[in-house]
């Protein structure tokens with residue numbers, strides 16, 4: 364069986380119906396984007412460094428990669444790295460993962476790996492710095508909504524209230540390589556998982572001498588860029604148009620090697636009820652999806668985990684309150700709202716190439 368057939372089979376085992384269609388639609392869209400980015404650089408390439416583009420499936424999403432290398436295809440190794448990270452540390456459904464074990468332990472202290480301790484430390488700091496807009500202890504609240512799951516629905520108000528009372532990052536006790544949740548809350552690292560995956564692949568590539576450059580795209584929302592293209596032309600990443608989820612690109616953003624880009628949007632996972640869009644980014648203060656006029660937030664910074672966590676946090680905070688947080692992390696952002704306005708931080712302006720004339724770029728992000 365060829366690689367594509369194996370990926371299809373594995374995906375089909377795990378997914379069905381609408382979800383599967385969405386995954387393949389996203390795969391097609393992002394492969395096209397990657398291909399476009401690669402084609403732009405291929406003409407001037409030397410003969411010895413050939414790019415290859417591959418897709419895989421890991422971390423519940425489509426992994427697309429383009430590598431400029433004089434060596435072998437690294438797709439199997441990258442896929443293995445991502446799947447292993449999910450299974451060992453991050454998954455909330457896989458009994459073997461450390462997050463699962465912390466959630467199972469219900470208030471007891473659990474021994475964890477140095478790796479997970481490092482991720483949790485960064486996540487806790489981001490939770491504090493964002494005033495709890497990003498909160499890694501939202502597991503039970505997120506499960507109640509089941510957005511993107513089999514049975515998405517508006518939860519019972521009382522039940523939601525009870526869950527919310529137990530939730531809060533201050534209940535997560537981290538002490539070296541031990542962790543405990545002092546309340547009935549559950550960990551959920553869904554808002555930083557793909558970013559962590561991007562960090563790990565970036566570290567792995569640094570050890571691969573034959574690799575010149577790479578662009579890695581997890582599900583279209585988390586991107587890592589490594590090294591350079593042989594012709595030194597800039598890396599360009601497509602950002603999706605929130606109003607045109609199937610095929611539309613809002614913009615192309617220029618990235619340098621070592622940078623990460625993450626987008627959080629209200630179009631990613633949602634259901635509609637009574638004309639209202641219930642999407643997967645939840646305000647920890649209310650327990651409800653965030654309705655603040657934003658449709659997407661894209662963040663660039665020098666860490667995958669932080670780019671991912673910041674895009675979620677900034678979506679929750681809204682444009683004005685997000686700016687000090689972005690400054691604290693030396694990150695840049697683009698905010699898109701439902702009135703087709705785009706607000707860019709100063710460092711984003713030169714990198715952001717608008718591709719849709721239905722949108723207007725406004726002056727300041729603050």
Ligand code: ADP
Pocket residue numbers: 496497498499501505551552553554555557584585626627628631632643644645646647671672674675679
């Ligand atoms: P995506 O997973 O589509 O890239 P995000 O990075 O924005 O999107 O993460 C959204 C996921 O994070 C949700 O599906 C949920 O699991 C979790 N989540 C939702 N709201 C919050 C929040 N306020 N803080 C932390 N995690 C959240």
Ligand code: MG
Pocket residue numbers: 553554555625627670671672673674675
């Ligand atoms: Mg995120």
